[in-house]
Amino acid sequence: MAGLNTEERNTSGLSAAGLSIDRVTKRFGEHVAVDELSLEIKPGEFVALLGPSGCGKTTMLRMLAGFESVNGGRIQLGSRTLASPETHVPPEQRDMAMVFQSYALWPHMSVADNVGYPIKLRGLRGTEYQQRVQQALALVELEAYAERMPQALSGGQRQRVALARCLVSDPSVVLLDEPLANLDRHLRATMEHSFRDFHQRTGATLVYVTHDQTEAMALADKIAVMKAGKLVQWGTPQTLYHEPRTAWVAGFIGQGSQLKVAAGSPGKLLEHATLMRGLNATESERTQAVLVRPEHIQIATQLPSAHQLTAQVENVIFRGERYELSLRLPSSETLLAYHRTAPKVGSQVAVSLDQGWCMEPDQ
Numbered sequence: 456m457a458g459l460n461t462e463e464r465n466t467s468g469l470s471a472a473g474l475s476i477d478r479v480t481k482r483f484g485e486h487v488a489v490d491e492l493s494l495e496i497k498p499g500e501f502v503a504l505l506g507p508s509g510c511g512k513t514t515m516l517r518m519l520a521g522f523e524s525v526n527g528g529r530i531q532l533g534s535r536t537l538a539s540p541e542t543h544v545p546p547e548q549r550d551m552a553m554v555f556q557s558y559a560l561w562p563h564m565s566v567a568d569n570v571g572y573p574i575k576l577r578g579l580r581g582t583e584y585q586q587r588v589q590q591a592l593a594l595v596e597l598e599a600y601a602e603r604m605p606q607a608l609s610g611g612q613r614q615r616v617a618l619a620r621c622l623v624s625d626p627s628v629v630l631l632d633e634p635l636a637n638l639d640r641h642l643r644a645t646m647e648h649s650f651r652d653f654h655q656r657t658g659a660t661l662v663y664v665t666h667d668q669t670e671a672m673a674l675a676d677k678i679a680v681m682k683a684g685k686l687v688q689w690g691t692p693q694t695l696y697h698e699p700r701t702a703w704v705a706g707f708i709g710q711g712s713q714l715k716v717a718a719g720s721p722g723k724l725l726e727h728a729t730l731m732r733g734l735n736a737t738e739s740e741r742t743q744a745v746l747v748r749p750e751h752i753q754i755a756t757q758l759p760s761a762h763q764l765t766a767q768v769e770n771v772i773f774r775g776e777r778y779e780l781s782l783r784l785p786s787s788e789t790l791l792a793y794h795r796t797a798p799k800v801g802s803q804v805a806v807s808l809d810q811g812w813c814m815e816p817d818q
C-alpha cells in the first residue's frame with residue numbers, strides 16, 4: 456500500500472513522488488561527507504537541506520541526482536531503488552531534474568530554445584514540443600520572453616528559465632542547489648515568492664539546498680538541519696524555531712538568547728514563573744540551557760519584583776518597526792530583546808521572560 460501515497464499525479468500534470476533516504480553514507484577517502492542520513496520526503500513536499508558550509512548538503516543532493524554514488528544506505532523514489540552500494544541508476548533515468556547555482560543557459564539560444572533543449576535531445580518535435588515549452592514557460596511566468604536571448608534577461612529571469620528548462624521534462628523531483636546564491640538581496644526576496652508560487656502551481660517534490668536559514672524558513676514545508684554530515688533535526692520551520700533540539704540548532708535558526716537555568720530538562724517548555732525562579736538560582740545550580748526568543752521578553756522601567764530581573768542596557772539598534780536591545784543580566788549573560796522605544800544605553804531596566812525552551816547540549 457505504501458506505493459499509493461508515495462506517487463501521485465498533481466493538477467499541473469507533474470508526477471510528484473516521495474523520496475526515501477535511508478541511512479545514506481558518502482565517504483571521500485577518510486572523510487565522511489554524509490553520515491547515515493535518513494529522511495522520508497512526502498510527494499509534493501518542499502524540503503530544504505540546511506547547514507553551514509561543508510556539512511554535506513550538496514553531496515546529499517548530488518547523491519539524489521545520481522552524480523555521486525552512495526557508500527552505504529539506500530535512496531528510493533516511490534517504490535523504486537535509485538541508489539545503494541549495489542545499485543546506481545544513472546541520472547538521466549531517475550526522473551529528476553536539477554537547477555544549479557549558475558544557471559548554465561546556452562548564450563546562443565533563445566529562452567524558448569534553452570527551455571526546449573532537454574526534450575529536443577529526446578527527439579520531441581512539432582506541436583507537442585511547442586506545447587511543452589509553452590507550459591514550462593507559463594509555470595515560471597515567462598511566456599512573454601520566449602524569443603529573448605539569455606543576455607537580455609535579469610538574473611532572476613535567467614534563474615526562472617533554468618527552472619522552466621528543468622520542468623519541461625516533467626520530473627517527479629526537482630533538486631535545487633543554492634539557486635538564489637548569485638542574486639542580490641532584493642531579487643532573492645522576489646525569487647522566494649516565485650519559488651513558493653511555482654511549488655504551489657506544480658505540486659512537484661522539491662529538495663532545496665541552502666545555507667541561508669531565512670530562505671529555508673520562508674520556503675520549505677520541512678527542513679533537514681545538517682552538521683558535519685549528520686542530520687541534527689528534521690521538522691517544520693515552526694518546530695525548528697520554537698523547539699530546536701540542541702543549542703547549536705537554536706543558534707543557527709532565528710534570533711534568540713541562550714541562558715543557563717536551574718529548571719526543566721531537554722525538550723521542555725518553561726513557563727514564566729518556573730523560568731524566572733530558575734534564572735534567579737545560584738550559578739552552580741543553573742546547568743540547563745534554555746532558549747529565550749526576543750518576542751517573549753517584556754521590558755519595563757519600574758523596579759523588579761520577585762518575578763523579574765534587572766538588566767543593564769548595553770546596546771540599542773533602530774530596526775524601523777522596533778528597537779533591538781542588547782541587555783546584560785546580573786549573571787553577566789546577554790539577552791536580546793525588542794522594544795517599541797529606545798531606553799538609554801547604560802540604564803537599568805526590569806526584564807520579565809514569558810517562556811523558554813530547554814535544549815540538549817551539543818555533541
Ligand SMILES: Nc1ncnc2c1ncn2[C@@H]1O[C@H](COP(=O)(O)OP(=O)(O)OP(=O)(O)O)[C@@H](O)[C@H]1O
Pocket residue numbers: 483486488506507508509510511512513514515666
Ligand atoms: N569530490 C570530493 N572529493 C573530496 N571531498 C569532497 C568532495 N566533494 C565534497 N567533499 C567534501 O565533503 C564535505 C561536504 O561537502 P559539500 O559540498 O557536500 O558541503 P556543503 O554543505 O554543500 O557546503 P557548501 O555550502 O560550502 O557548498 C566537505 O568537507 C567537502 O570538502
